[in-house]
Amino acid sequence: MRLRQGEGLAELMEVIERFTPLAQSLAPSAAVAQVGGALRLFGVGPVGLAQRLRLQAAALYGLGTVVGIGPSWSVAAMASSRTGSGGVLHVPVSDTADFLGPLPIGELYGIRRAQATALRSLGVLTIGQLAVLPGATVLRILGRPGRALQERARGVDHRMVVPGRAAETVSVRADFAVDVLDGFEVRSAALRLAAELGARLRAGERAARSVTVVVRMADRTEVSKARTLAAPSAHTDDLRRAVYGVLDGFGLQRARIRRLTLVAEAVDGGLAHTQLTLDGAREARLRVEPVIDRLNDRYGPGTVGPAAALA
Structure with missing residues (x-):
């Protein structure tokens, strides 16, 4: 979940924590949350819960927000930047490969500019192309960090949400x-x-x-x-x-x-x-x-x- 204008993170966290305690602040303008329990508690689907979050953020604090929903941290983050005017984009597990595959390699969550440049120089232009490369090839091009990047290109992200206050x-x-x-x-x-x-x-x-x-x-x-x-x-x-x-x-x-x-x-x-x-x-x-x-x-x-x- 991201703020459209980049200010009001503390207030955004208060709204999210009304729905789930499993929320982590990502300064300066975003937060990530696990909502499996909230979906069962409130009896709504992922998009319905996202709409409730956006409505409360706007009603209580005047915050404009967008929400990306996905099977992993990185997929949700990339979805949040492509919500369009609706403000919510849900990428189910079954649609993850179709969503990530055509995206430019430079838009992979967490990739550095030099890493994207190295991949493009070898003809790897999309996230989908990185996903299907042999692991040994990725290791040779990007070194050890390439393993995590390739996993993210496949929709896998092992990071866990760590509840707590925002970093100073x-x-x-x-x-x-x-x-x-x-x-x-x-x-x-x-x-x-x-x-x-x-x-x-x-x-x-x-x-x-x-x-x-x-x-x-x-x-x-x-x-x-x-x-x-x-x-x-x-x-x-x-x-x-x-x-x-x-x-x-x-x-x-x-x-x-x-x-x-x-x-x-x-x-x-x-x-x-x-x-x-x-x-x-x-x-x-x-x-x-x-x-x-x-x-x-x-x-x-x-x-x-x-x-x-x-x-």
Whole structure:
């Protein structure tokens, strides 16, 4: 279940938990739930239950939502992005192969851009083509992560719903005065937000495990994608690279952008570690961050920051 506008996750979880306790929050704007017990309790089918959830979310909190229903986590997630105007798409077990098969390989849930590129270069253009490849071939192309991706291409996802509160998040956003194309202005805003996000994480002695980039278009539609960092970090440079990587993957050259939001899944800063490298420029940036933080604390946020972000 996803929010159309990306805000109100806590309220969405309250609605879902009225129907089932087996619900897990997926920051910043989605949740996954197991509803087998709820179907029996309320005596409705999957689509009927989804419609009740959407109705209560709208009536109680004014939330616009879409719901994907499927035999596994990943199938439901992909269905939720293809609900159309009805807001609900149910993919039964018997229809899973027909649903997944024609979809472009880049739309497989959890696949990275580099992995999709590697598959396309070898002629694997659809999810269905990945599903029927020999396992040894997938292993040779994608390595060990390829096994899980091929299982998802077949509609199999072994992840379990873990009930509980949403992970702690820290978010920042920029609203553009006029709709803009992805270019210098968007990248400058992304850099400025990455610097602000890093400063807020460091101030709270937190680090980002992952960063989600949410882009709102001129027509009020949104696209979002999360990137997990190699190791938890609160360094602006690490956050910037993750954000730029997601933006590059969106391919938004012709899209008119209205808002850019960054959401960090925050963990204890003690989990972060700084690995010494031979990159002198990076080491210099890491050493200067505490100085920048102190200056901004004293003279106001944004007083000192990356030059490209201040342009």
